[in-house]
Amino acid sequence: MPTPTKTINFMGIRKVLGTLSICLVVASIILLATRGLNLGLDFTGGTTVVVEAPADIDIAQVRQDLEEAGFSDAVVQQYGSARDISVRVAPQEGMEADQVGQNVYQTLSGGIDDLQLKQVEFVGPQVGDELRDQSGLAMLMALGLMLVYVWFRFSNKFGIATVAALLHDVIIVLGLFSLVRWPFDLTVLAAVLALIGYSLNDSIVVADRIRENFRNTRETDPHVIVNGAISETLSRTINTSFTTILVLVALFFFGGEVMRAFSEALLVGIFVGTYSSIYVVANLLFTLGVSKEDFLIPEKEEIDEMP
Amino acid sequence: MTRYPRWKFFLLLAVLLACGLYALPNAFPDVPAIQISADDAGEEVPASVRQRVLDTLDQAGLSHGEGETVNTSWMVRLDSTDAQLRAKEMLTEQLGDDYVVALNLAPTTPQWLRAVGASPMNLGLDLRGGVHFLLQVDMETVIRQRMDAWSGQAKMALRDEGIRYRDVAIENRTLVATFDDQVAADAARSPLRTALPEFTLSQASEQPRLTLTLNASTLEELQDYAVEQNRTALNNRVNELGVAEAVVQRQGADRIVVQLPGVQDAAQARRILGRTATLEFRLVADQYSSQRAATGIAPPGTEIFPFKDQGDRPVILEKSKIATGDQVTNARMGFDQQSGQPQVNVELDSTGARSMQRITAKNVGNPMAVLFIETKTDMKTVEGEDGERRQVPQSTTERYVINVATIQDTLGSRFRITGLDSPAEASELALLLRAGSLAAPVTIVEERTVGPSLGRENIEAGLKSMALGMALVLVFMLVWYKVFGIFANIALLGNLVIIVGVMSLIPGATLTLPGIAGIVLTVGMAVDANVLIYERIREELRRGRRPREAIDEGYNRAFTTILDANITTLIVAVILFSAGTGSVQGFAVTLFIGILSSMFTAIVGTRALVEMTYGRGARAPAKLSI
Numbered sequence: 001m002p003t004p005t006k007t008i009n010f011m012g013i014r015k016v017l018g019t020l021s022i023c024l025v026v027a028s029i030i031l032l033a034t035r036g037l038n039l040g041l042d043f044t045g046g047t048t049v050v051v052e053a054p055a056d057i058d059i060a061q062v063r064q065d066l067e068e069a070g071f072s073d074a075v076v077q078q079y080g081s082a083r084d085i086s087v088r089v090a091p092q093e094g095m096e097a098d099q100v101g102q103n104v105y106q107t108l109s110g111g112i113d114d115l116q117l118k119q120v121e122f123v124g125p126q127v128g129d130e131l132r133d134q135s136g137l138a139m140l141m142a143l144g145l146m147l148v149y150v151w152f153r154f155s156n157k158f159g160i161a162t163v164a165a166l167l168h169d170v171i172i173v174l175g176l177f178s179l180v181r182w183p184f185d186l187t188v189l190a191a192v193l194a195l196i197g198y199s200l201n202d203s204i205v206v207a208d209r210i211r212e213n214f215r216n217t218r219e220t221d222p223h224v225i226v227n228g229a230i231s232e233t234l235s236r237t238i239n240t241s242f243t244t245i246l247v248l249v250a251l252f253f254f255g256g257e258v259m260r261a262f263s264e265a266l267l268v269g270i271f272v273g274t275y276s277s278i279y280v281v282a283n284l285l286f287t288l289g290v291s292k293e294d295f296l297i298p299e300k301e302e303i304d305e306m307p
Numbered sequence: 308m309t310r311y312p313r314w315k316f317f318l319l320l321a322v323l324l325a326c327g328l329y330a331l332p333n334a335f336p337d338v339p340a341i342q343i344s345a346d347d348a349g350e351e352v353p354a355s356v357r358q359r360v361l362d363t364l365d366q367a368g369l370s371h372g373e374g375e376t377v378n379t380s381w382m383v384r385l386d387s388t389d390a391q392l393r394a395k396e397m398l399t400e401q402l403g404d405d406y407v408v409a410l411n412l413a414p415t416t417p418q419w420l421r422a423v424g425a426s427p428m429n430l431g432l433d434l435r436g437g438v439h440f441l442l443q444v445d446m447e448t449v450i451r452q453r454m455d456a457w458s459g460q461a462k463m464a465l466r467d468e469g470i471r472y473r474d475v476a477i478e479n480r481t482l483v484a485t486f487d488d489q490v491a492a493d494a495a496r497s498p499l500r501t502a503l504p505e506f507t508l509s510q511a512s513e514q515p516r517l518t519l520t521l522n523a524s525t526l527e528e529l530q531d532y533a534v535e536q537n538r539t540a541l542n543n544r545v546n547e548l549g550v551a552e553a554v555v556q557r558q559g560a561d562r563i564v565v566q567l568p569g570v571q572d573a574a575q576a577r578r579i580l581g582r583t584a585t586l587e588f589r590l591v592a593d594q595y596s597s598q599r600a601a602t603g604i605a606p607p608g609t610e611i612f613p614f615k616d617q618g619d620r621p622v623i624l625e626k627s628k629i630a631t632g633d634q635v636t637n638a639r640m641g642f643d644q645q646s647g648q649p650q651v652n653v654e655l656d657s658t659g660a661r662s663m664q665r666i667t668a669k670n671v672g673n674p675m676a677v678l679f680i681e682t683k684t685d686m687k688t689v690e691g692e693d694g695e696r697r698q699v700p701q702s703t704t705e706r707y708v709i710n711v712a713t714i715q716d717t718l719g720s721r722f723r724i725t726g727l728d729s730p731a732e733a734s735e736l737a738l739l740l741r742a743g744s745l746a747a748p749v750t751i752v753e754e755r756t757v758g759p760s761l762g763r764e765n766i767e768a769g770l771k772s773m774a775l776g777m778a779l780v781l782v783f784m785l786v787w788y789k790v791f792g793i794f795a796n797i798a799l800l801g802n803l804v805i806i807v808g809v810m811s812l813i814p815g816a817t818l819t820l821p822g823i824a825g826i827v828l829t830v831g832m833a834v835d836a837n838v839l840i841y842e843r844i845r846e847e848l849r850r851g852r853r854p855r856e857a858i859d860e861g862y863n864r865a866f867t868t869i870l871d872a873n874i875t876t877l878i879v880a881v882i883l884f885s886a887g888t889g890s891v892q893g894f895a896v897t898l899f900i901g902i903l904s905s906m907f908t909a910i911v912g913t914r915a916l917v918e919m920t921y922g923r924g925a926r927a928p929a930k931l932s933i
Contacts, residue, residue, distance in 0.1 A: 052760070101754070102574050118761040120573065124752035127441065131888070138886030145878050153871060187821050190891045193883050194828065194898065197876030204871045205839065236842040240835040243783060247776030247831035251824055254775060256768035258433075259824055266828070 007231045010278060011223055014286065017279045025168055028175020035178050040185025041121055043135070045091040045128030047100040050119040053112050056082040061111060069107040080257050084118070091125045135189050142196050143167070150200070154207060155294055161284035162203040165276040169199040173269045187262045195269035198244070202237065202277035209233050210285065220292050226282050241274040311918040319915055322907070323801055326808025332420055332427045333807055337412035339391040340372075341398065342551050344380035344407050352381040356406065363401055369394055372413075384413045388759065399549075405639075410569050411551035428811045431819035432755065433890055434769075436762035437568035438576055441753035442541070444561045448682075449533045449747040450480070450526070457503060458482055461519070464502035470495050480526065482506065486515040530560060536746040538563050543742035544579055563749070573756045581751060583682040584736065585632030585744040586724070589624040590666065591674040591711055599623065612678060615707045615726070622708045624676055629666045632680075634659030638740035640733045643725060649733035651724045653740065660720035667718040677724050679709045682748045755889075769823030776827045777803075784834055788841050790932035794916040795837040798908040802833055805904035806897065816900075819893030829901030835872065836909035839865040841933055854931045858921065862914055869910065873902050 041048050059076050062085060066074045071089055079086040087108070092100050101120035109115045123131075146166060150159045170192060177184050209229040219225055245267065252263040343352055343360060357374060360383060364371045371394075372384030385391050391410055398408045412435075416426060432439050454477045461475050461482055472495065473485040484499065486492040492515040499517065500508055506519035534557055541563060542555040554566040570576050592609045600621040605611045608627075614620040637654040655663060667675070682704045710726030727733045757765075781799065784792040806826055810816050844861030852860065877899060884895035921931065 050761070099574075099577070101756070116758065116760065117756075118758040120754065120756040122751070122754040124443075124750075126443075127752045134886050138882050141886070142879055142882045145882070146875060149875065149878065186887065186891045187824075187894075190821060190883055190887065190894045193879045194876070194894075197879035198832070200875040201835070201872035204875070205868055208868050208871065232846060233842075236838050239787065239838045239842070240832070243780045243834050243838075244828070244831035246779040246783065247772075247827050250772045250776035250779065251827055254768055254772035255824065255827075256765060256820075258765070258820055259768070259772070262821070262824055 007224075007228050008234070010227050010230045011282065011286065014279065014283045018283045018287075021168060021276070021280055021283075024175070025171050028171045028178070031175050031178040032171075037174065037178050037184040038181040039132070040183040040188070041088065041123055041128075042186045043128050043132040043184070045123045045125035047089045047092075047104065047123075048086055048119070048121045049089075049101050049104045049108070049117070050079050050084065050086045051105065051108055051112075052084045052116045052118050054083070054114050057085050057112060059085065062087070062108060065107055065111045066104070069103070071104060071107070074104070091128075131186065135186070139170075139189070139193065139196075142193050143170075146196060146200050150204075153204075154211070157285060157288045157290050157294060158207050158211065160288065161281045162200060162207055164284050165203045165273075165280040166196060166199050168276050168280050169195060169269060169273045172272050173265055176268055177265065182261055182264060185261065187258060188265050191262045191265035191269070195266060195273065198266075198270065199273035199276065202240070202273050203281045205236065206230060206233055206277050206281055210282070210290075214290075214292055214294070222286065222290055222292075226285065230278055230282060237274060237277060241270050244270055311914065311922060315911055316915055319911055323804065326805045326812075328420075328423065328808070329425045329812045330804050330808035332414070332416040332425045333811060335415040335417070335427070337414055337427070338384050339386075339388045340382050340384045340411050340413035341391060341394050342377065342380050342382045342409045342411040343398070343402070344409070345405065351376075351379050352406070356402065357381060359401065360398060363397055364394060367393065367397060375413075382411060382413055395549075407547065407549040409549035409551045412569075426811065428807070429817040430766075431817045431822070431890060431893055432566060432568060432762075433757050433820045434762050434766050434818065435568055436571075436757050436759035437566065438570045438573045438757075439567075439753075439755040439889065440565040440577070440580060440751055441558070442537075442563045442565060442580065442749040443752045444534050444537055444563065445748045445750065446530055446533065446561050449529065451477075453529060454480070454482070454521075457505070460502055461499060464498045465495055468494070468498045470498070480521045482519040484517045484519070486517075489515045491515065492517055533746045534561060534563065537749060540743040540745050541565060541580060541749075544738070547738050547742050548576060548579060562752070569759070571759065573754070577751060577754070579735070579738065581749055582739060583745045583748050584739045585680050586635070586736075586740065587631050587678040587680060588629040588663070589627070589676050589678055590629065590670060591676050592623045592625050593674055595623050597621075612676075613707050614711075615679070615709045622676060622711060624678065624708070629675070630655055630659040630663050632740055632744055635740045638737040640730065640737045641723070642730075643723075648725060649727050649730040651727065651733050651737045651740070653722055653724060655720045657720075663718050663720070663722075667714050667716075671714050671716065674711050674713050676708045677710045677726070678706060680704065680706045765820045769820055769827075773823060773827050773830070777830050780830060780834060784837070788837075788933055790920070791837075791841050791844075791913075791917070794913040794920075795834055795841070795909070797916060798837065798912040799830060799833060801912055802901070802905050802908040803830070805908065806901050809900050809904065810897065816896050817893055818897070819890040821890045822893030822897040825894040825897030826901060829898060829905055832876070833901065833905030833909060836865070836869045836906060837913055839869055839872075840909075840913070844931070845933060848931065848933075854921065857931070858917060862910070866910065869906065873906055876902050 059078070063074070063076050066072075066076065066087065073090050075088040077086050077088075078084065087104055089100055089104060101122050105115075105117050105120070143163075143166065147159070147163050150162050154162070173192060173195060176182075177188070182188075206229065209232060210226055213219075213225045213229045217225065219228075248263045248267050248270065251259050252267065255263060343356070345352055361371070361374065364383070369390045370386055374381060374383045376382075383394075385394055395408050395410055402408060414421070414426065458475050458477050461484060462472070465472050465475075465484070470491055471487060472491065473487060475482055475484045482503075484492075484495060486495065492510070495517060496508060499519065503519060505522055505525040507522055509518050509520065510516070538555055538557055545553045545555055545565065545567065548567070548570075550567045550570055552568055554564065556564045558564045565580060567576055592606070595606055595609070597620075599606065600611055600623045603611060603621070605623065608625065609623050610626055611621050611623050614622055634656050635653055636656045639652045641650055641652050642648065643650050710724060712725070724736075727736065777799070781796045784795045784799075786792070788795060803826070806829070810818060840861045843865045844857045847857035847860045848854065880895045880899040880902065884892050884899070887895060
């Protein structure tokens with residue numbers, strides 16, 4: 001049987017965590033500005049070839065073979081197991097740019113018996129540029145639309161707080177991708193966009209409850225209200241994050257190479273998003289001086305909610 | 308407390324049954340098959356050929372199905388993909404050029420399911436293996452060629468009217484006609500306007516010069532025409548390659564997507580798609596000596612071309628053409644009966660045939676040449692005016708004579724081309740002539756090839772992570788929310804059925820690996836709605852409400868929050884769909900469907916279960932297992 005919710009004083013350490021958030025965001029922005037992202041093939045253009053051999057592949061030998069064949073800039077990596085490798089080559093100029101994949105495969109087959117071609121991806125530099133622009137635009141559009149939506153649904157202060165939490169999450173995830181050089185490709189972009197939806201979702205639940213408690217109780221001290229609202233929604237926040245993390249862990253371990261970066265981005269994102277829905281949203285509300293007066297005018301929908 | 312409306316139960320049941328029905332075909336995996344169709348579209352495969360196919364398979368010891376008619380083609384099921392590959396190889400050789408042998412997958416969906424239009428989900432290339440190409444149509448070449456033709460027309464119109472002009476120059480998308488004086492320029496206006504309605508005429512100030520600007524609508528038409536014609540030609544070539552369920556689609560202003568599921572030889576596909584080979588038949592100007600040809604300066608009315616593989620033996624040909632490749636209606640590979648050399652048997656359309664007849668009749672005993680023309684396009688880096696380096700497609704055209712033969716007799720609509728190196732070359736030339744030439748050269752700007760083994764691995768990985776993720780969530784919900792957890796779990800399974808059912812039902816929806824990730828992710832996020840509701844119910848119970856009030860409160864209060872939270876993710880899914888490509892779009896689709904169906908099952912579905920357990924009769928439950 002449920003026990004009464006204990007109110008935890010979340011806002012007691014808000015200044016410390018607020019400073020931490022600001023530091024992380026600033027660090028991420030600096031990283032993104034100086035190091036940038038390790039953009040994947042989709043955005044840079046070039047060729048990736050994935051091959052599988054019956055036995056373990058000697059990567060050093062492969063590198064040497066490729067160098068002799070004129071692919072001195074090729075990046076050779078293991079792909080999932082020691083029998084699979086991926087070779088990435090920067091965009092080539094001139095004749096037969098689209099046939100680089102075939103040439104790389106032939107070069108590799110020369111050194112390894114029974115080599116199987118698993119995957120070739122060739123993206124022309126022009127297409128890569130376009131995908132990059134399109135993706136950046138998509139991300140901005142998603143953020144913009146979220147801003148409009150939140151604006152529409154909440155008062156100014158809530159809108160600013162939730163959107164700030166959103167930016168906080170996206171910037172920190174991108175910053176981490178920049179820091180550890182995880183490849184950023186179209187699937188990761190999809191993950192970041194999904195994160196935008198998730199993070200906002202999380203913030204809205206908390207913000208909704210703060211708003212509700214401002215309206216429905218006689219309490220006027222924002223500290224008490226916010227702490228109460230967060231405590232009440234805490235088990236929901238944790239449970240939802242937890243189930244999402246469960247499926248992401250499954251994707252991370254069993255989803256194969258393609259899904260790895262995707263689940264990494266979302267795993268980090270869910271942690272940051274859960275944290276920010278508590279600390280960034282509520283924290284900013286305080287900074288912006290939220291008070292009961294913000295909610296004095298009863299809205300129509302409140303009547304609808306109480307049949 | 309209001310009674311839970313009965314229609315909601317029925318709606319729920321109806322949706323689940325319908326989606327379950329349409330999800331069912333996915334439980335029947337496709338089997339490998341070979342599909343045989345006559346090369347002339349629309350013609351059926353005769354019984355004799357079908358028997359030959361079955362006999363061939365029997366002789367090779369491959370076990371096979373009865374064979375079945377699919378539209379106009381005929382399909383035979385086989386045991387394995389190995390058998391499929393062997394069968395294709397053997398039958399292609401057996402049946403020759405008249406029939407196309409393609410690899411395909413035959414559905415094993417029972418007849419009664421197929422009768423209601425149920426079929427399995429479409430699988431993306433990353434799951435079934437195959438090649439994806441994005442081709443860029445080189446518009447500049449098309450426009451340049453058209454501008455050349457238009458400038459010719461302008462000159463002709465001026466000559467016809469007896470107007471003296473200095474020059475008609477092509478500057479990008481405009482023609483600039485320069486005259487000696489203003490009188491001539493004024494006189495030229497009206498004939499130019501009639502001859503070139505595609506242009507807008509304007510006069511440069513104070514100079515006897517007229518500027519003709521190509522209309523935007525004409526330019527667009529020209530582009531549409533070129534891309535559309537290329538698409539048709541590519542479609543023909545893909546059909547000739549024998550790929551079942553291939554996709555050839557226009558994308559954007561000047562690109563074409565070609566998807567070839569199941570194709571393993573990307574190199575061959577690339578060669579055949581990208582080639583813009585065509586032929587011209589011309590008379591040899593044999594009044595000039597070979598010394599004259601070696602100088603490299605062509606006499607008037609002629610052109611000099613190298614002979615294939617013999618750079619030191621140039622041939623002088625008349626400029627005028629007897630017939631061209633686009634007049635070819637049929638071309639087949641064959642062998643010369645005496646020498647056994649490969650040849651291509653060609654048929655011309657009526658215009659080509661008439662011209663061929665007229666010219667060859669007058670030239671019996673004279674030599675005729677077959678000129679081979681191929682345009683290759685390449686990406687070159689150029690520095691733009693803004694100093695930025697850009698890659699632009701650049702086309703180079705290669706022309707050489709592949710054969711010179713003496714005209715023995717008047718030729719009509721049918722004749723043959725010899726002088727080819729190998730049967731493979733002959734068959735490829737025949738294919739290209741048959742499928743039609745491309746209106747504009749194309750470059751491959753994106754290629755994604757997924758081998759069949761990787762496709763299988765991806766499906767396995769997707770299913771494995773889905774099963775594990777789902778199991779973890781089910782266990783968690785059961786432990787945490789007990790009986791209400793069971794409700795949520797049933798709703799979650801129902802959610803999965805709805806997603807799969809809807810995905811199978813929408814004809815254009817394609818399941819990709821990120822799409823599976825989308826489903827897995829929705830499974831994790833779908834329970835959020837239930838978590839919200841249940842936590843609210845618990846809270847209301849804590850506040851001392853009676854169980855049924857708590858349930859009502861929980862569902863009602865959580866509803867707006869759930870809606871809010873899900874709308875944000877829906878917006879993201881829509882953006883992803885519009886901005887993404889291929890596999891990412893697959894993610895957007897499953898995310899979108901998953902969110903809608905999870906809202907439905909989590910709110911309507913679990914409510915129905917709760918009512919069935921706790922709401923029957925007037926008895927109020929004393930305690931909830933939550």
